[in-house]
Amino acid sequence: MADALSRRDLEFLLYEWLDVESLTTRPRFAEHSKETFDAVLELSADIATSRFAPVNHLGDANEPYVGDDGRVVLPEEITSGITEFLKAGLIAGTFDEELGGMQLPAVVARASQAWFQAANAAMSSYAFLSIGNANLLTEYGTPEQIDTWVKPIVEGRYFGTMCLSEPQAGSSLADITTKAVPADDGTYRITGTKMWISAGDHEIGENIVHLVLAKAPGGGPGVKGISLFIVPKFLPDGTRNDVALVGLNHKMGNRATTNCLLNFGDGTFAPPAHSVPGAVGYLVGEEHQGLSYMFHMMNEARIGVGFLATTIGYAGYLASLEYAKVRTQGRPVDQKDPESKPIPIIEHADVKRMLLAQKSYVEGALALGLYCSKLVDLQQTGDDAERERAGLLLDVLTPITKSWPSQWCLEANNLAIQVHGGYGYTREFPVEQYYRDNRLNPIHEGAHGIHGLDLLGRKVIMRGGAGLQLLVETIGETLTRAAAQPALAAYADDLRSRVETLVATTAKVWSTGDPALALANATAYLEAAGHLVIGWMWLEQLLAAGDKSGDFYDGKRAAAQYFFRYELPKTAAQFELLAALDRTTLDTDPAWL
Structure with a gap:
């Protein structure tokens, strides 16, 4: 293995x-x-x-x-x-x-x-x-x-969970209906249903601490009415709280993680004697500020999902790499002797293409995840200026760090199956499970399109565009260093041109003053911006490799070359679509679909 x-x-x-x-x-x-x-x-x-x-x-x-x-x-x-x-x-x-x-x-x-x-x-x-x-x-x-x-x-x-989604609401947290009613002992009584709760019930530890979003009285409509509560499976005195497992969801992947439908306060477990029925909840912070608190965990979880997607893609890449080295099939295209010995498939150009693609995706994504993790450390331990800079850059990068690996490391898993050929989609080899496991991540912690809306609709325009400006300046520092290296100058020029296009396109899509039109193709924006960021990560790795020799460093150079020649050019069509303010998706009548 x-x-x-x-x-x-x-x-x-x-x-x-x-x-x-x-x-x-x-x-x-x-x-x-x-x-x-x-x-x-x-x-x-x-x-x-x-x-x-x-x-x-x-x-x-x-x-x-x-x-x-x-x-x-x-x-x-x-x-x-x-x-x-x-x-x-x-x-x-x-x-x-x-x-x-x-x-x-x-x-x-x-x-x-x-x-x-x-x-x-x-x-x-x-x-x-x-x-x-x-x-x-x-x-x-x-x-x-x-x-x-x-x-x-x-x-x-x-153990602990986060309980946000509900069967009828999904990602639209403004529409949750779980309620919290104050009790006379300072706690609250929680009633409602939560869906898609990973690790929501099991017997591994002594207790499960649920963090639950619910609406308390007086908060107003939408997300402004949401508060955050600790709702444990067992209360501090050992009494079973009124949190009931309704059923387990059957997923295509990550099957060993329980995924639960939970009822809070439905009377399945006798609540402590009190005039107000429901599961006992303890308010976190202030009432009606729950969503802002939950974003602390959500943003951490989003980076975690990006890591999960990256590592599953990485595991598939290494499995297909090992397989390609030992599996013999076919002969070189210029070798016509049918009696010559078959060669390991890793020697075929197209197999090398698929392996290089995987390598460029997973190693680029791992670099981005670790870079963002270091930003967390700088935000926590730096002076005021460093904390501010790290926090702002992390805000901009978080939707990309979640979604880009979820899309492209899944593609790495797809290619890992292809490298295995017919064996790839059998259960005797691990790559088919890797694909199923990873297919959950474009949906985990906000679907792909939601992060496109977050990036284009919030992160790059917040504070008058300060987030985008900081990202461009930070990439620019890398480009300046790379431009001084003859071997990297062409990469730096290529990426600089595309970053300039990103800035111009951002201004263009918001120039109409029509948010619906600006955000109609936000997913294309997310994907193009993500490719630029991964190109930046590869340029950073090339700078770190310097002129060091050996297969490891040569492998970095080959993967970077693949990414710049095969992947970055894809952004041109996406930026062209965005700049054209295309209305295809807006103008399509649902009756036509």
Whole structure:
């Protein structure tokens, strides 16, 4: 079995490019060193390889189900593997030492998590959703809430979820109907239904801490009325809260992650004696500010989904690379002797094309994810100017970091199947499962089109265009350095021209003053901008590689060359469509479809 991730690539990105060792000069990370970072990464690789990867297919073939007693049943190997991860303390990576955490940089913790995501996407989700849950509560919870709910998550005893969507609302959170009614003891009673709740019920830990969006009285219509509540499966005294599993959704991929329909306050479990029925909820922060709080977890989860898509694509790439090296078939096109020996398929030009495409997608996406993770560290530990800059750049990059890997690392999985030929779509090889697992990610944490609307409708125009200006300036710094290198000057000129087109196109689509027209082709904008950003990531990697020799560095140069010659030109047609203010989608009558 091929490794699910490349240690060499991670080392290059972390140490030769991002220089994460320099973070140890900051007070928050002063107790760390390259040795502690390496130890965490080595431990992560070992547990992921020994306990997660071997049961990836098992979890796919044996979905969770609800037993006769109403409890979720998972394969024992899934539970024990997750328990091993928790015992190693890896869930505590980025948390403060006073909470029992390691106080690792986010970029190192993400690299650690990437091993588990690549080895077994479904298993990884239980713990990583819990991390996001605990991070939100650490930011906005009271000291009592942190003691009660966060510390047990960091200890590996509790798990956490986020409960946003509802059957009738989907991504339209303004239309949620879950209600929160104040009780006379300072808590609230929550009633309603939540759908698509990953890791929403299971028996792995002692408790599950749900973060639930609900509407409290007096908040007004739409998202302004939304508040955020802690609604645990079990109350602090051990009483079962009125949170009921209605059923499990049956997904095409990530099958070992439970995906649940949950009812809150339907009377399935007898609530504590009180005049107000419903599940007991504890308000986080202030009433009617819930969506702004939840964005803390949502944005973290969006980067996490981008990582998940990247790592599944990476696992498929490495599997198809290994297969191409050992599978013999056909002969060189200029070899006409039918009695000559077949050659490994990796020697065929078209197979190399498919492998280069995968390599350019997954290694470019991994670079972007780690770059954004370092921005989180700079935002947390920098001075005011650095924090402001890192936060603004992260805002602009988040929709791309979520959606570009979800689209193109899925395409990497598609190509991995193609490299395998007929074997690729059989269950005897892992690449068909990788594709199914990854197909969920263009929908997870906001569908592809939603992030196009977010990027073009919010992020690049916010604060008078400051976000786009900062992105262009930051890419420009890279272009200046690259232009001074003869081997990279042509790449720099190409990317500079396309960045200028991005700026001009952004102005053009908003010049009409018609938001519907401006946003009609927001998905094309997202995809074109994403390609430019990945081109930037490849130029950064080429600068880090410098004139170093060896197959690893030559492989970086080949993948970058592929991306600039085969992929970046695709943006021309997208920018042309955008600049034309095409109305095809707006003017199509639904009756015609």
